[in-house]
């Protein structure tokens with residue numbers, strides 16, 4: 001059997017590597033239009049940082065796993081074609097800032113239609129709006145040349161940073177297909193691929209539209225949990241309760257469960273924001289305004305939380321950060337990844353730069369080149385009217401941004417340190433050494449509850465931790481909401 005995956009990104013690469021590992025008799029080709037990405041997949045430095053991935057790629061590459069820019073050849077030879085291209089939020093025109101941009105998806109679908117000469121199972125791996133499978137069928141069968149296409153939805157649930165573990169031991173594999181005999185047969189073929197390593201009771205076959213929608217709903221639910229606990233973090237700060245204790249107490253109820261209850265200064269990443277926007281847009285297109293407003297609130301609380309964090313930083317430091325050096329630890333949207341797409345750190349940086357702070361940013365996996373690119377590119381403001389794009393930093397503001405080679409360099413001479421992602425190394429820093437190298441009073445603003453505030457207070461720091469009881473300094477300062 002031959003499998004081809006269109007899109008060699010954060011999903012296509014790891015997913016296909018694991019299929020190749022677990023199904024040695026299957027030939028897997030991952031194709032992409034990006035020459036640079038494919039070259040990186042064929043090198044010793046993969047285009048994405050993902051723990052454990054390199055070993056699998058190195059084991060399978062050249063055996064039954066290949067990476068190529070020859071999209072036509074591999075698509076035409078394949079029995080199963082996965083579409084795993086990017087489906088970002090539209091930034092222009094109808095549905096800007098809301099709808100999923102299906103440009104890449106359509107181009108992949110058209111390629112399949114153009115080059116196929118044999119029957120194929122076409123699998124939606126990308127996250128797409130519900131009923132996209134219908135459009136896919138139309139594109140493929142418009143001029144089908146007698147070819148039989150079966151369409152399946154097989155959304156991916158891996159999280160970055162734990163992709164390999166998630167793929168090796170998934171909670172579930174979802175296969176959505178049509179309720180026809182051919183549809184059921186196609187679903188069985190894909191099920192047999194996963195059955196090489198996934199227990200049968202974890203492979204769920206459902207209706208095509210349910211599978212497409214389940215992916216958006218799964219992300220919306222996870223993000224909703226974070227926004228819920230983040231909203232409570234604000235109340236904890238106002239009342240002296242501790243959000244970690246509240247989360248533990250609530251999460252112990254087996255009906256609630258403990259996952260995704262870590263309060264933070266806001267969630268980010270390439271998925272949650274764009275998938276909720278897509279869900280909201282679909283609701284609106286179906287006339288469900290109240291339902292759309294309900295889910296939009298998850299994003300509003302996320303924005304509230306990010307801006308609340310920035311206000312805490314500025315107001316604690318005498319309400320002025322002009323010319324003050326602030327160390328920013330962490331730039332990717334979470335630990336164990338170099339991915340900066342929709343990282344919430346950008347919003348904090350922008351907020352501090354608006355108040356004329358000087359930033360020294362360090363992330364173990366984000367290069368200076370990437371950081372500058374992210375900070376200077378235009379960013380969509382989802383909550384404003386269409387075509388509203390903000391240039392994140394002006395050239396003058398860019399002069400206020402520096403990158404550091406490590407956390408100690410970032411904190412040298414700084415007035416404050418913001419901990420903005422949860423890399424393990426940030427837990428283990430020598431905070432006494434950091435304190436000694438900083439201006440006094442020395443502030444730590446922990447946006448992810450990575451450090452023990454009491455230990456840092458004992459060193460001499462003034463500490464703000466999301467949702468934790470405030471120390472006297474922070475408590476005495478009124479913050480505009």
Ligand SMILES: NC(=O)c1ccc[n+]([C@@H]2O[C@H](COP(=O)([O-])OP(=O)(O)OC[C@H]3O[C@@H](n4cnc5c(N)ncnc54)[C@H](O)[C@@H]3O)[C@@H](O)[C@H]2O)c1
Pocket residue numbers: 006007008009010011012031032033034037071084085086087104105107108111125126127128156157158159160270271
């Ligand atoms: N990143 C994640 O953790 C994650 C997890 C689950 C689902 N998803 C979903 O999976 C999809 C892919 O996400 P990603 O993070 O891998 O995106 P990505 O941007 O990392 O990769 C997509 C790749 O597709 C390529 N591409 C675009 N159009 C193409 C075409 N016509 N022909 C060949 N290649 C083409 C791009 O060059 C790019 O390398 C998205 O729909 C996303 O929402 C992502």
Ligand SMILES: O=c1ccn([C@@H]2O[C@H](COP(=O)(O)OP(=O)(O)O[C@H]3O[C@H](CO)[C@@H](O)[C@H](O)[C@H]3O)[C@@H](O)[C@H]2O)c(=O)[nH]1
Pocket residue numbers: 127156157158159160161219222226259260261262263264265266267268269270271272333334
């Ligand atoms: O308790 C928590 C858990 C996560 N986060 C933040 O939420 C964001 C997303 O984190 P995570 O879900 O771990 O990473 P993603 O790689 O974005 O994975 C999500 O998005 C993927 C793409 O759709 C899905 O496949 C995954 O199932 C889903 O978890 C990050 O900023 C995290 O720091 C919190 O603030 N608190």
